[in-house]
Amino acid sequence: MSEKLKYQSGFGNEFASEDPRCPDALPEGQNNPQKCKYGLYAEQLSGSAFTVPRSHNVRTWFYRIRPAVHHTPFEPMESGFLNSKWDDQHPNPNQLRWKPFDLPSRDTDFVQGLHTLAGAGDPRTRHGVAIHIFACNTSMSDSCFSNADGDFLIVPQKGTLKITTEFGKMEVSPNEICVIQSGMRFSVDVEGPSRGYICEVFDGHFELPNLGPIGANGLANPRDFQTPVAWYEDRDKINYKVVNKYQGCLFVAQQDHSPFDVVAWHGNYVPYKYNLRHFCVINSVSFDHCDPSIFTVLTCPSTKPGVAILDFVIFPPRWSVSENTFRPPYYHRNCMSEFMGLILGQYEAKEEGFAPGGATLHSMMTPHGPDAQCFEHWTEKELTAHRVADETQAFMFETSMGLAITKWAEEVSQKLDKKYYECWQGLKKNFDPKKK
Numbered sequence: 001m002s003e004k005l006k007y008q009s010g011f012g013n014e015f016a017s018e019d020p021r022c023p024d025a026l027p028e029g030q031n032n033p034q035k036c037k038y039g040l041y042a043e044q045l046s047g048s049a050f051t052v053p054r055s056h057n058v059r060t061w062f063y064r065i066r067p068a069v070h071h072t073p074f075e076p077m078e079s080g081f082l083n084s085k086w087d088d089q090h091p092n093p094n095q096l097r098w099k100p101f102d103l104p105s106r107d108t109d110f111v112q113g114l115h116t117l118a119g120a121g122d123p124r125t126r127h128g129v130a131i132h133i134f135a136c137n138t139s140m141s142d143s144c145f146s147n148a149d150g151d152f153l154i155v156p157q158k159g160t161l162k163i164t165t166e167f168g169k170m171e172v173s174p175n176e177i178c179v180i181q182s183g184m185r186f187s188v189d190v191e192g193p194s195r196g197y198i199c200e201v202f203d204g205h206f207e208l209p210n211l212g213p214i215g216a217n218g219l220a221n222p223r224d225f226q227t228p229v230a231w232y233e234d235r236d237k238i239n240y241k242v243v244n245k246y247q248g249c250l251f252v253a254q255q256d257h258s259p260f261d262v263v264a265w266h267g268n269y270v271p272y273k274y275n276l277r278h279f280c281v282i283n284s285v286s287f288d289h290c291d292p293s294i295f296t297v298l299t300c301p302s303t304k305p306g307v308a309i310l311d312f313v314i315f316p317p318r319w320s321v322s323e324n325t326f327r328p329p330y331y332h333r334n335c336m337s338e339f340m341g342l343i344l345g346q347y348e349a350k351e352e353g354f355a356p357g358g359a360t361l362h363s364m365m366t367p368h369g370p371d372a373q374c375f376e377h378w379t380e381k382e383l384t385a386h387r388v389a390d391e392t393q394a395f396m397f398e399t400s401m402g403l404a405i406t407k408w409a410e411e412v413s414q415k416l417d418k419k420y421y422e423c424w425q426g427l428k429k430n431f432d433p434k435k436k
């Protein structure tokens with residue numbers, strides 16, 4: 001039976017949490033007492049340069065049984081289909097669609113189940129993104145993972161992830177997402193076959209988008225983000241593996257105790273989860289189709305004003321009411337790359353062929369839009385208030401980077417749908433200069 005976990009609410013807060021087994025473990029009025037209570041060590045995890053302005057300065061103080069440094073040297077290990085070499089394949093500007101990715105047939109844990117689909121940039125220069133698929137069926141046993149390269153935004157599509165972190169525990173189910181930022185150690189337990197999508201950003205951290213004229217409320221509201229409460233285990237005389245993703249490669253170190261030995265912590269550099277059902281959808285109630293940025297849950301900004309390294313955008317259940325409007329996504333070419341996944345249901349622009357657990361990629365300036373059937377349907381249909389299905393959730397990782405596709409994505413996975421382009425071939429010529 002799964003325990004009911006407690007969380008702290010908010011986005012960007014200064015959180016503070018103590019495991020109730022050790023009351024008052026947090027030092028009062030300072031971070032580094034000469035001796036911490038209960039014989040704990042103090043340790044800081046910095047998620048921004050020390051000197052970053054306050055608005056973006058993030059760090060957390062841990063009070064733990066042993067500091068994280070108590071481990072043997074990191075040794076390189078097999079990185080499987082995790083990849084950060086972007087020049088192995090020839091660039092591919094086509095509209096791409098993948099059938100649902102396979103669930104593993106052999107015992108595979110979360111880290112072994114990571115497969116890189118696409119990416120750009122370089123964790124060494126801290127600029128870029130990577131898109132991964134995870135597919136696993138086994139819990140990580142006495143091993144944890146931490147990523148020195150960037151932050152993971154994890155989108156489960158099948159199966160609940162039970163995630164233990166240095167900050168406490170989180171459970172993340174399909175239609176929820178979580179963000180685990182660089183350097184945070186975590187371990188994933190699963191109850192069965194599990195699959196999902198991950199977007200990794202090398203540049204910086206995710207933020208809530210500004211709301212501009214929308215006002216103070218709407219889209220993803222800060223109070224709906226949930227951060228774990230402190231939880232520790234005091235387990236030693238064990239063989240524990242710490243897996244570290246560093247410069248795109250995996251390394252493993254050993255230690256004789258659990259890394260989840262944080263008794264208390266405080267700070268604003270934290271993992272968090274969010275239930276996509278809490279997204280307050282804003283859209284046109286008169287005419288025309290808003291750009292999908294109106295559905296942005298989280299954004300990782302670049303240094304160019306308004307240009308994202310990565311926007312996480314969802315297409316949630318909602319009412320569609322615009323009048324005298326072609327309501328589905330318009331035909332277009334975009335200066336951004338659009339990677340889409342489907343958590344459940346169908347996507348409004350393509351009811352056939354884009355299945356939950358699959359994906360599409362429409363790269364920079366690659367034309368795309370509704371398939372022929374969708375166009376015919378929505379140009380003829382009588383427009384009444386219409387519910388975009390309740391049980392649907394598509395999402396988009398939209399990036400300003402040009403994405404390279406990996407060999408696994410194009411060849412090894414055998415999921416690339418060579419017939420995708422056919423969905424537009426039936427678009428008819430309707431032009432008649434005599435008919436206005």
Ligand SMILES: O=C(O)Cc1cc(O)ccc1O
Pocket residue numbers: 289290291292328329330332338349362368369396
């Ligand atoms: O391409 C897509 O399906 C995503 C998308 C949706 C939309 O409503 C408008 C633009 C857009 O890129």
Ligand SMILES: [Fe+2]
Pocket residue numbers: 332334338362368
């Ligand atoms: Fe698009």
